[in-house]
Amino acid sequence: MKAAFDAFRSLGHPATRGRGEILRILAESVIPLSPREIRERIPDPKPDASTVYRNLTLMVSLGLVRSVALHERSRRYETATDGTHRHSVVCRRCGRIESFQPKKCDLSRIESDIRGTLGFDVTDHSLEFFGSCADCEGKRGRR
Amino acid sequence: MKAAFDAFRSLGHPATRGRGEILRILAESVIPLSPREIRERIPDPKPDASTVYRNLTLMVSLGLVRSVALHERSRRYETATDGTHRHSVVCRRCGRIESFQPKKCDLSRIESDIRGTLGFDVTDHSLEFFGSCADCEGKRGRR
DNA sequence: TCCTTAGATGCAAATATATTGCATTCGCAA
DNA sequence: TTGCGAATGCAATATATTTGCATCTAAGGA
Structure with missing residues (x-):
């Protein structure tokens, strides 16, 4: 520490x-x-x-x-x-959250398009995924 | 309407x-x-x-x-x-927001990786970009 | 080690944002 | 036109975040 x-x-x-x-x-x-x-x-x-x-x-x-x-x-x-960059995955059913490090996060194409079309200098981005986790997926329909 | x-x-x-x-x-x-x-x-x-x-x-x-x-x-x-999907770009300096429709938004590779490694069934995602807009960019350093 | 001081903290109060209970009103199908 | 279930307004409440100010503390210098 x-x-x-x-x-x-x-x-x-x-x-x-x-x-x-x-x-x-x-x-x-x-x-x-x-x-x-x-x-x-x-x-x-x-x-x-x-x-x-x-x-x-x-x-x-x-x-x-x-x-x-x-x-x-x-x-x-x-x-x-740690210089890394993580993305989160959220379960819409139970709220469970998981994070992972993308193998490669290549959004540079999109970012350069943004510079070209909107004139923005993009310094970072935020990407989150939503869906159902394995547990909730299994329970589907059992409500 | x-x-x-x-x-x-x-x-x-x-x-x-x-x-x-x-x-x-x-x-x-x-x-x-x-x-x-x-x-x-x-x-x-x-x-x-x-x-x-x-x-x-x-x-x-x-x-x-x-x-x-x-x-x-x-x-x-x-x-x-309208079935479309937009991404937003936010200026960290002035708060200005712009949205655009991605030419192609191919995160399906990442999404299938997520299914494989975390067991999540991803139904959608959220992607935002942050940086400086053209105006603020021009003013850089002039504070 | 002690002193000084800019900056950090605690506390209380103020805001901003979002949610909820309940009586009343409204949309719409028969 | 009527009746009902759902929607709304209103007020109260909950939650998240910010701010002013008096006090305390970290850290560099004597």
């Missing part, structure tokens, strides 16, 4: 326990977490919820964390420090 | 003015709209906000409308009746 602290210091922000905990929790999770879930996993004494929000915002702007939108009421966050 | 009314009736739901207006407004918009924006565009007398929410939820479940998550506080909605 030393690395987490250095990440903040080297970017000119004090390293606090809460910040370290948030990064640790996100690094340990295999799926993106909501601010509430993150806070619940921090051992007591927990930081105030507002602190968690403020830190997540900061971390996103520093590029340490990425926000993910899974069509829920709140946003989720995932670690971005 | 007759079509909109028939869409509801044929699905077993009464066609009301509010429902027709919501579908019309979404069909006329070139970008996804938030519930608030949709309601603002409905001529007086406007339906109650709760009615707008209830109807959007219904329309999503009927497949008439699709929800889009652009990493904002609220969800946005777009028409789904």
Whole structure:
């Protein structure tokens, strides 16, 4: 967890326990977490919820964390420090979430088309999949 | 707008003015709209906000409308009746949104991989791009 | 190690967004 | 035209997020 602290210091922000905990929790999770879930996993004494929000915002702007939108009421966050990029798969029936690293995520063609037609310089994208997980799939029709 | 009314009736739901207006407004918009924006565009007398929410939820479940998550506080909605599928591009600087129809959106490879590795039956996906629009791009560094 | 200070935190209050219960009204099929 | 089940308005409530401000703390310098 030393690395987490250095990440903040080297970017000119004090390293606090809460910040370290948030990064640790996100690094340990295999799926993106909501601010509430993150806070619940921090051992007591927990930081105030507002602190968690403020830190997540900061971390996103520093590029340490990425926000993910899974069509829920709140946003989720995932670690971005490992340079990887994950996509989430959400079950529309039970809400189960899984994340995976794409073998190759080649959207560069689309991104260059966007630059050409809309003049946007695309820096990143967000891709989520929705459907039914294996369990719910098996139960289909049994309602 | 007759079509909109028939869409509801044929699905077993009464066609009301509010429902027709919501579908019309979404069909006329070139970008996804938030519930608030949709309601603002409905001529007086406007339906109650709760009615707008209830109807959007219904329309999503009927497949008439699709929800889009652009990493904002609220969800946005777009028409789904034309069978097309759009992707949004969001400017991180000014918030400007543009939508486009992908020439070809071939994520079927990824989707079949997902079925194979995670056992999920993927029925749809959501893809958004983020970056800087042409205007903001031009202003870069001029802060 | 102690001191200083910019920045971080806790707490409370304010907003924004979304949902729900219930009485009333409306769409539409007979 | 009438009756019923579904839709709506309204008010209350829930949830998510943001903000002001007083206090506390991390981290560099003396």
